[in-house]
């Protein structure tokens with residue numbers, strides 16, 4: 031862990047070979063930066079190289095606008111054709127500055143996504159997510175990105191733009207907004223989920239949440255940010271097209287291409303194509319499924335599987351576990367339930383919370399009288415009931431976990447239950463999921479867990495290539511993934527024609543600097559993990575974690591002695607207490623021997639005139655550690671406690 035963080039914080043030496051210093055293609059012709067050309071300007075004859083460029087949005091000019099809504103504008107329909115193919119913009123006579131792209135999280139991990147875009151005196155932030163702790167972080171509840179860099183530059187930050195409402199994109203907001211209170215921009219459901227989160231932290235009153243729609247553009251400093259519709263496993267997900275003085279950056283957020291989405295529309299591929307024609311400087315794209323060939327299945331396919339399951343359920347009660355945030359999935363389950371004359375009950379706090387937000391925002395279609403409380407289900411026979419529950423990842427204390435271990439207040443699992451786990455285990459959770467499945471089966475339930483009841487929310491290889499081909503970026507930075515995912519994504523980009531030297535495999539904290547003369551690595555800023563434990567933010571550091579791991583692995587041995595400094599003698603003890611080291615009753619001889627070793631050492635030191643506490647404690651600890659290790663090959667934490675009379 032410690033090493034990991036050091037690695038992230040150390041100054042980069044641009045070691046991964048992608049530090050292309052190559053200058054971008056020279057524009058064939060300088061683009062005149064006319065402010066408002068007439069929309070019906072005579073069309074330049076279309077040559078094969080002709081490109082479309084929209085000049086209506088001049089971000090630098092639109093810096094100061096008053097109210098939140100006033101900052102936004104609809105996508106203009108005007109397009110002006112010219113023959114420039116370069117995505118790098120030219121300044122009007124004055125020298126262009128540098129655009130800095132800095133991921134503070136989301137690289138080499140699936141979690142705590144956060145990206146900083148900086149130009150001159152302006153910064154915008156994309157996403158502000160959390161990560162869940164690994165096994166090597168005992169006692170840690172959550173992990174958020176290190177935002178020192180943002181705190182140092184707080185005056186420059188114009189806003190935080192959120193792609194969608196998943197925890198790995200919004201979860202750090204309550205902690206970060208406490209430090210840096212800037213407006214947060216997002217679509218409806220995203221803000222609904224954020225609002226609920228902020229109110230749990232009693233922050234909803236002091237934070238500005240500004241609702242955006244697809245096609246809206248926000249001007250902030252030199253940046254202007256356009257919200258573009260994408261498909262994902264949560265509604266209201268967006269990509270951003272960020273116009274900067276140097277050109278357009280597209281950040282896809284998490285996306286897939288779903289041609290038959292459950293509600294709402296398909297991803298706005300046409301808009302990505304338009305932007306691609308104009309010329310895109312940099313594409314940052316979701317790498318989660320870059321190793322999976324083909325296309326991610328449509329969410330509708332899951333609906334068909336549910337239909338089959340419900341048809342064949344007979345007289346059984348149906349229990350479905352899924353992610354609470356996947357409201358399209360929950361909707362499909364409810365739709366199937368209604369069609370089969372079953373009532374629905376929700377189990378798990380996050381399931382109830384998310385559903386409430388989704389219903390309030392009009393995202394759900396639930397006929398009156400469909401939803402029961404868990405307390406009411408006993409009034410109906412099994413074949414009239416569907417329970418939708420949290421716990422699809424086997425998380426301890428989740429509702430499904432408690433059902434499996436017969437610890438749920440209102441649901442008792444029987445042989446008449448059909449349990450569908452409608453989610454794939456996130457890597458690392460496989461064991462927890464199979465534990466829960468084993469327990470459910472021991473209780474006699476039938477468990478369905480196959481591929482047909484889940485589809486991924488992230489684009490697979492063919493979809494990633496479609497995005498790359500539509501956008502045809504000059505520079506490409508794969509994000510949202512471990513190294514292997516991003517490396518694979520980089521290969522896909524090369525296949526679609528992106529120059530290998532223009533692909534940047536970044537690290538958290540690593541700065542990519544883009545100027546008129548090209549893109550290059552430009553050092554690092556602090557980045558890393560901040561641990562949340564209870565209400566403590568960042569107070570548990572690496573030393574505390576190291577101690578926790580040490581205690582967890584080998585236990586603790588405390589040795590207590592009372593010393594009379596005047597007589598240079600031990601007057602009581604030393605006596606040993608242990609926890610988590612050995613079973614005391616079976617090891618009395620060992621502990622007595624250890625006490626004798628300690629006593630001999632203490633007496634020897636005292637008679638040789640050593641009496642400062644530091645030396646006594648260190649030598650006592652070393653002596654005991656040596657003895658214990660020789661006898662048991664274990665290394666418990668040893669804590670000497672010396673008292674003076």
Ligand SMILES: [Zn+2]
Pocket residue numbers: 194196262284
């Ligand atoms: Zn997501």
Ligand SMILES: [Zn+2]
Pocket residue numbers: 143196198199284510
């Ligand atoms: Zn994500």
